[in-house]
Amino acid sequence: MESPLALYRRYRPESFAEVIGQDHVTEPLRAALANNRVNHAYLFSGPRGCGKTTSARILARALNCERAPVADPCGECESCRDLARGGPGSIDVIEIDAASHGGVDDARDLREKAFFAPVKSRYKVYIIDEAHMVTTQGFNALLKLVEEPPPHLRFIFATTEPDKVLPTIRSRTHHYPFRLIPPRLLSSYLSELCDKEGVSLDPAALPLVVRAGGGSARDTLSVLDQLLGGAGSAGVTYELATGLLGYTPDTLLDDVVDAFAAGDGAAVFGVVDRVIETGQDPRRFTEDLLRRLRDLVIVAAVPDAPATGLIDVSEDQGERLVAQAARFGPAELSRAADIVASGLTEMRGATAPRLLLELLCARVLLPGADHATDGVLARLDRLEKRLTISGGAPTPTSAPPAPPAQDRPVAPAHRPDAPDPAAARPEPVAPPVAEPAPEPVPEPVSEPESGTTAEPAPAPEPVVEAPPEPAPTPAPAPAASGSLSLVDVRRLWPDIVDATKLRRRLAWMHLTQNCQVVAVDGTTLTLGFANSGARDSFVSAGCDDVLRQAAIDVVGAEWKIETIVDPGAQAEGTPAVTRSAVAEPAAAPPAPEPPPQQAPQQPPAEPAEPGGPSASAAAREAIQQTRSADHQPEPSGPDWASADADAHPDDLDADHQGMSATELLQRELGAQMIEEIRHQ
Template sequence: DEDEEDGADVIERVQELIGEAPDSNPDDDLPELPLALYRRYRPETFDEVIGEDHVIEPLKRAILNNRVNHAYLFSGPRGCGKTTTARILARALNCEQGPTPTPCGTCQSCRDLACGGPGSIDVIEIDAASHGGVDDARDLRERAFFAPVHSRYKIYIIDEAHMVTPQGFNALLKLVEEPPPHVKFIFATTEPEKVIGTIRSRTHHYPFRLVPPKVLVEYLAELCGKEGIDVDHAVLPLVVRAGGGSVRDSLSVLDQLLGGVADGHVSYEQAAALLGYTPEALLDEIVDAFAAGDAHQVFATIDKVIEVGQDPRRFAEDLLRRMRDLVIVSAVPDACRSGLIDVSPEQATRLAHQVSGFGAGELTRAAEVLATGLTNMRGTTAPRLHLELMCSR
């Protein structure tokens, strides 16, 4: 008894030293932070996935026709919906009302696999980047033969599948070729060529693509409305450009902009400054100087670019993009109205005015000089000099 009392005294003394009450939980004092946009608005049904109709429609038809394969390979750039679609497919297959392309969302399986849900013991997500060895594959192979606990199927979602070692793939080969009736595999990867051919040939391969800018702009505008944030017309194309067609990357950029919003509004100037793009005013200055043949103004604008801390390479990229727009407007005068170029009405007026200052072929030659010069700027130790030489030509 004395030993127990001494032990209790020691524990109490240690708790006093570290400043922690016996029943306290340090997590209780942490503020609840909002989820990132790409997690808050993660699609939960096939119909909510944007820009991947060439994948979604065949998957829905396969479920309707009862022709679901035992193994799938989803490939494509990062952030385009591979893992999300894999989760939706798992939800559709294990829905108590299914298998169905439209999960009910109310059964226990659907609730477990919903965004923010606890997950399902029968849907196992494996990060192959850290669990891609032969021992991990053997462990998976042994567990796969056990029947699912609650659901119709036991589904393995193997993310970053290209990171599985050749020995790991070989250990899985027989299981993927002839799995038990209750097992499904979904491999997700950005590099399908690194998945060994014997595994690829046993899967249905669905290549995901980057989402078209117009579709992504409309989607981001819808989310801004849900968030109650007003954005300038030219902001969302900048966000899409920064995201490179990836939905997740674009949402991360938008989340960054919304995090610093003032008075519920995001202006073009704020977005351009934060994302490092060249202000339209500087591009207008140098294009007008080109049209007028004003060398002094050209070099003065370059000097201004350096003074404001703009990266010469980024300025050259933005200038080439402006020249591209001018070339299109020169060839197709109604390009802005027809949607070939997504710009505001004010910017469309400026483009039409700037085109009138160039002769036939001048815009094309200028764009070619910029494209060649931009390639030569990579790795240079004197980017300003290269920019000045480009503009002087």
């Protein structure tokens, strides 16, 4: 049994309609044939394997077809059958390889035979392939014949270098430039051929075949023919394509890109070692890495590039590219691509390509060692990635975080406009604050906290928001100044989880399936687990240490990891309360704040402190004296607004006393405030 012909010969086009990717050439030629306006000489130029010689044969068939003038050969007449795919050929269509017949003697021989009439066709057609190999003397010998041929003679020159064709010859021809075939069109054509051959082709392997062909139809079909010959029962798989074509597997590229994003030097150099140990070419790996970085640069600029076809990748790989691009900054990606491109240039002819590969990986990992503009921008990208978020700042209000001393007399008017949920959360005294009654304006006669008796101005909008519900989750202390809030941590949470995947997959599985972020403060990150089994497994396996190190690497925060069992944990652990009630507990006891009608309420099981209101007033006086001693820029007695600012969780003075303002208020005023309301 005879072996079949090569794939590019079995599927050679027989009409201009079957030629792919060259519509700018085939359509004008078909129109010229149909209108019987054919020139005596043509010059087909373009890259190899793009259809020049095939189109010349189709043109010769159309010229000698019995139904001429016709745009496409009929395929039924004797001339069409002789010149068909696998046909014996026609004596009136002569193909000459100028690479071996380009001398002056060959040109003279051609000139002598050209004057004889065709044997059985309408035209005698000379197809001169690799025409740029004809010598200058040979072209000069043909010049007169090409310029004024006999009526039965037609010339078709095909070349990859039209500039080397003698200008006097080129000026006598109709020049049609051929182009490389677009990858998307070539991919669909290969899929059709595989269906005709009855062999399955892995969609992930198809881009590799197209890439190996380089836009040439003949080269691409040769590569596919090789893969089809070596395919097993599963068809052409991705592993077979990468092994035979020598391309780097996507898994290695994914690993090294993820390691670059996380700044994990051990993982990067581990990938380099795997490249060498598996016998792959470091230059090819560097080239594939540069191509991957190029794709990431495009995806960073155009996030929907994989979906729109701007990047020819499979669907799952497109999703991976979008996720990877989101972990880099644009300057960081551009700098990495520049480093890899320059390293690829240096590798050509190098005797130690592995060494150069490791050095360029080290340069990508260390933007701090690069004092050029690209290095500075890469470091800025990393800083912005960690500190993009405004450090958990409250919603913008009319009162600045640190108001000047001269603005303090009018601060009571600002207090209702700054409902900072972060400041309200540290006061978990839910029963007294839960009163829906503070609709009227507060009636403080005097504020016993400071020495002044400044009455707060009536709240312009004492809106009563939703009554608070007792929060089952622990209310964390507010974040320190410049740290991340709960919203910020949830925005960075995917990157932190991805960083744990590089260290331990078990931790990554727990974080993606069983838990969510419940609360965060300056030192503690609280996670809520769906059940106790998941929580115990997470802690016993040491996954909390993995998460802690990942948080240090990604956001630079060294948190203590606490775990709780709370399937219904919410992002905001403490519900909103009335604005007038929220502003007061931030710095001072809200003892005078509740109206008299709140007295009948019975607080839930709170032990009454001896001393009653006088003890509460004494405690508040002690707190105010401590703050007044430590707070230097307060020569005059502060009003409620300054007290609110002092009692903010970012206050350094409260921390200077050995405990936070929240702990101090809860210890000194938690029960006294309820007792004071009961006495009223």
